[in-house]
Amino acid sequence: MKKLDKDRLILGFAGPALALVVAFALSTLVLLVSNRDPFELYRLLFEQASYSDVQVLIINQAGTYYLAALAVAVGFRMNLFNIGVDGQYRLAAMMAALVGASVDLPGPFQIALIVIVAMLVGAFWAGIAGILKTTRGVSEVVSTIMLNSIATSLIAWLILPKNFGDQAAGSNNLTTGDIAESGWFPGLSLGPESGEIYGFTFVAAGCGLVYWFVLNRTRFGFDLRATGASESAAQASGVDAKKMILTSMLISGAVAGLAGMPTLLGDTHTYSLDFPVGIGFTGITIALLGRNHPVGIALSSLLIAFLDKASSPLDQFGFEKEIATIMQGLIVISVVISYELVRRYGTRRQQQKVGEELAAGHALTTEKEAAL
Amino acid sequence: MGDPPADPRGTVSHPLSLRLPLLSGQGECVINASSSPPAVELHGITKRFPGVVANHDIGITVRKGTVHALVGENGAGKSTLMKILYGMQKPDEGTIAVDGEQVSFGNPGDAIARGIGMVHQHFMLADNFTVLENVVLGGEKLHGIGSAARKKIEEISDAYGLGVRPDALVENLGVADRQRVEILKVLYRGARILILDEPTAVLVPQEVDALFANLRELKAEGLTVIFISHKLGEVLSVADDITVIRRGTTVGTADPAHTTTKQLAELMVGSELPSPETRESTVTDEPMLRVEGLSLSMTDPDGVVRDVLSDVGFTIHKGEILGIAGVEGNGQTELIDALIGMKSADSGVITLGDQDISRVPTRKRRESGIGYIPEDRHRHGVLLDAPLWENRILGHVTEKPNSRGFLLDPKAARHDTVRIVREYDVRTPGIEVTAASLSGGNQQKLIVGREMSHAPKLLIAAHPTRGVDVGAQAQIWDQIRDARREGLAVLLISADLDELIGLSDTLRVMYRGQLVADADPATITPEELGSAMTGAAAGHLEAAPEDEA
Missing domain, CATH: 3.40.50.300 (P-loop containing nucleotide triphosphate hydrolases)
Known part of the structure; x- marks a missing residue:
């Protein structure tokens, strides 16, 4: 038994490791073909990552990615593909910023209010896709993609100065107004050189814990995973599949709503036209790479954030910083392929092992193995 | 019974001497069939196969123009063996000879080219196609898709008394008719040796009789049928020879004329039926x-x-x-x-x-x-990729010992899974392996144990x-x-x-x-x-x- 467990652990790491090695090799190839020195590039990337201010940027970015990826992962565990995290977090951040700018409660309440609004808006936006799926059978992939576009248009309209937006004098940027200072989430300062880690990054880590606990230790999580593994079996076991689809879309949307919070509460304190976009799509990559596991997602968030942040000054050294985007794309392709390969290999290998152990007469029949 | 002496005189064609009177005693077969090389001869087949039972030193001789039954418990290795013969798996050791010639199959295409056809347990037909379309699908090069194909289908259908209508829509056909279409599909591709995997599992007794009449026709035309089953009564009524497989190896052959189901069952399981x-x-x-x-x-x-x-x-x-x-x-x-x-x-x-x-x-x-043992255990009974102890929770997540309040109790669930494994004799090295790695019978025992535990x-x-x-x-x-x-x-x-x-x-x-x-x-x-x-x-x-x- 112990041996099987160890095997599973090794296989668990084999997928990502294989993916990264392949992605690394492909990236090198792309660079060589385009006449760039790959090793110079890698050296530069790591040199960037050795600066403490870049490290803080990476961690802050990773926190945001982590939340987006968790939102996607909740869907994945349920066999739902929530591509709409992007629209959900942007709409949620905007609404939360609006509420935060127009209400002034004492400290923690202000923050709690903003966060709750963000979660509700995210859940609402994802819930539309959930209701469409359960009542009309509309694929959530299609509806969430469309809801992304609708969210973009809706935000653009809402933020017009004639509606809820503010336009600072002498600026083309539109904002939703500043959130009262009581609603600024305190960060962890690492000195003036390095900057500040957003406080919400720690909330993100906490969300990872909750995610793990709910999925693995609660009845609800079991039902959710069962539905994701086999909807028919879950239904026979008493799960109301429609309710489960709707619930998990709502949860996924609520978590997506949090993805804008580190930036909003820790940095910009307002939603503006230059609020980060595309986090939701990066979240899909990260959830895939991290195999929907909270720790895996954390490591993948750091990796992608590293590529993002360490690549931004590359221009100064004669490299196009889009190289990082190419590398991320190569990682996605390698991940999809290598995980499937490792999964098949793992299934075969386990069947073989079970066969061997049974043939050797190691069937589980004694009390002492009950301890396992 | 046993090994017919190898006789170099035999040709690949099918001598008329094999046209036996239908339903004749099996004794005559022995005399006639031994005059040509066996249709299929498997010798020393060993397959260290990812699965519960590997094949070990299997030897089978199938005489030309006979119905040869292969019996054994589920998981005894029958399917593996047939996959090897049909080119879906490669044996690690051993040899396969078809019509006296050594062969090595890389894929089912090689086996089909050698005149071996397989009718799977689960039919592989497109419901919204006609019989004709289903038969020519993938075999368009043989006789086209038009009148030549139709003629060929009618010819085969008449020759073996299959009674297949080329223009009937498959979705309107009953199970028995579909099976005949599957058999026709195989014959259309020129098979002289047919493997039928549990063909009677889906049929009512009358349909079984009709199928057996078809098989006798095929045999009369010199074709060879390998018939996999664990329904011993049927095996005795249709087979000319019987090979029994137990735990991945051949444990004996039986002469249906002088064997009872009871004796056969004892051979099969090593104990009483x-x-x-x-x-x-x-x-x-x-x-x-x-x-x-x-x-x-x-x-x-x-x-x-x-x-x-x-x-x-x-x-x-x-x-x-x-x-x-x-x-x-x-x-x-x-x-x-x-x-x-x-x-x-x-x-x-x-x-x-x-x-x-x-x-x-x-x-x-x-x-x-309400306890529930579903008809399709893979769809409704287990989570194939989940460990056994999680499968023990499935369907009873709100009940003890699986949960306390809203929280799961993995420790108690694991403990109880071990009890089920022991009491219901689920053969597994442990409870952390996935349900997919168990054989079907053991998955079923786990399901029964789980349902009875509440x-x-x-x-x-x-x-x-x-x-x-x-x-x-x-x-x-x-x-x-x-x-x-x-x-x-x-x-x-x-x-x-x-x-x-x-x-x-x-x-x-x-x-x-x-x-x-x-x-x-x-x-x-x-x-x-x-x-x-x-x-x-x-x-x-x-x-x-x-x-x-």
Whole structure:
């Protein structure tokens, strides 16, 4: 038994490791073909990552990615593909910023209010896709993609100065107004050189814990995973599949709503036209790479954030910083392929092992193995 | 029996001397068939195969122009062996000779080119295509897709008495007809050696007889049939030779003329064949499940509304096993779905004990004491990629020992899984392995153990021993019988008529969504039941089969 467990652990790491090695090799190839020195590039990337201010940027970015990826992962565990995290977090951040700018409660309440609004808006936006799926059978992939576009248009309209937006004098940027200072989430300062880690990054880590606990230790999580593994079996076991689809879309949307919070509460304190976009799509990559596991997602968030942040000054050294985007794309392709390969290999290998152990007469029949 | 002497005189063609009188004694075959090289000779086949049973030093000789039965428990290695012969797997050791020539197959295409064809247990036909289209699909190069193909199909159909209509739509065909289309497909591709994998599993007795008549025709035309089965009575009636496989190796051959099912079973499992018979009656007069006027209509893919259940009503008492016989697809699945709450009936009342559960969700029904052994365990019974202990939780996540309040109790669930594994003899090295790595029989034992562990009041058992080996079958029957003695009510749905008749206290026949007939299991025979299943008889079935009430 112990041996099987160890095997599973090794296989668990084999997928990502294989993916990264392949992605690394492909990236090198792309660079060589385009006449760039790959090793110079890698050296530069790591040199960037050795600066403490870049490290803080990476961690802050990773926190945001982590939340987006968790939102996607909740869907994945349920066999739902929530591509709409992007629209959900942007709409949620905007609404939360609006509420935060127009209400002034004492400290923690202000923050709690903003966060709750963000979660509700995210859940609402994802819930539309959930209701469409359960009542009309509309694929959530299609509806969430469309809801992304609708969210973009809706935000653009809402933020017009004639509606809820503010336009600072002498600026083309539109904002939703500043959130009262009581609603600024305190960060962890690492000195003036390095900057500040957003406080919400720690909330993100906490969300990872909750995610793990709910999925693995609660009845609800079991039902959710069962539905994701086999909807028919879950239904026979008493799960109301429609309710489960709707619930998990709502949860996924609520978590997506949090993805804008580190930036909003820790940095910009307002939603503006230059609020980060595309986090939701990066979240899909990260959830895939991290195999929907909270720790895996954390490591993948750091990796992608590293590529993002360490690549931004590359221009100064004669490299196009889009190289990082190419590398991320190569990682996605390698991940999809290598995980499937490792999964098949793992299934075969386990069947073989079970066969061997049974043939050797190691069937589980004694009390002492009950301890396992 | 045994190895016919190798005779170089034989050619690949099929001498007329093989045209035996139908239904003749097997003795004559021996004399005639030994005059040419065997159709198939497997020697020393060993396959270290990712699975529970590997093949080990298997030797089989199939004489030309015979029906050769391969029997063995599920998981004994029959399928692996046939996959090797059909080119789907490569043996690690050993040799295969077809018509006396050594061959090595890399894929099924090689096997087909050598004249070997396989009819799988699960039909592989496109429903929305005609028979002709299905037959030519993938074999367009042989005779085109037009009149030449049609002519060829009719020719084959006539030659072997298959009675296939080339222009019939497959979706309108019954199971037996579909099977004949599958056989025709294989013959169309020029097969001289046919492998049939459990061909009778889906047929009623009358259809089995018809199939066997077809097989005899094929044999008479010089074709060779390898027939995989674990239904020993059938094997004895149709086979010329029998090879028994146990634990991945050949344990013996038998001459059907001088063998009884009992002897064969002993060879197969190394012990006595269990019987599904229920001895003393434990039926009480206390109703456990009452179903009244249950109706359900569904829209099929063509947009036609069909009654899949109409006015179904029955009562199961405590300690009673009610068996429902019927050809698959006559509403049994929908009846189960309605009882378990996966489909809500259009009308009708379901009462469990004294509680009306007609509108209660599935989970509540299961909590209130309905155990469920699903007909398709992969779809409804297990999570294949989840470890055994999580599969033990499935369906009972709200009950002890699996959870406390809203939290799972993995420790208790694991502990109880170990108990189930031990008590129900699930063969596994541990409880952390995935359900997919167990054989079908062991998955089934786990399901039965799980359902029995929650002291059900009503057990819905759909094909509880399908795909389960003889040993496990006996065990499952025992467990159902024991629970019945304690007052369990059981709804038994099965395609195995011996099982139905043997276990049930009361029998009903389902045909086109209705319960059309009832019978006393003490006096009914499988043949009589079979005719009611095809709609030929209704009402109370008496011992005299012509009685049409």
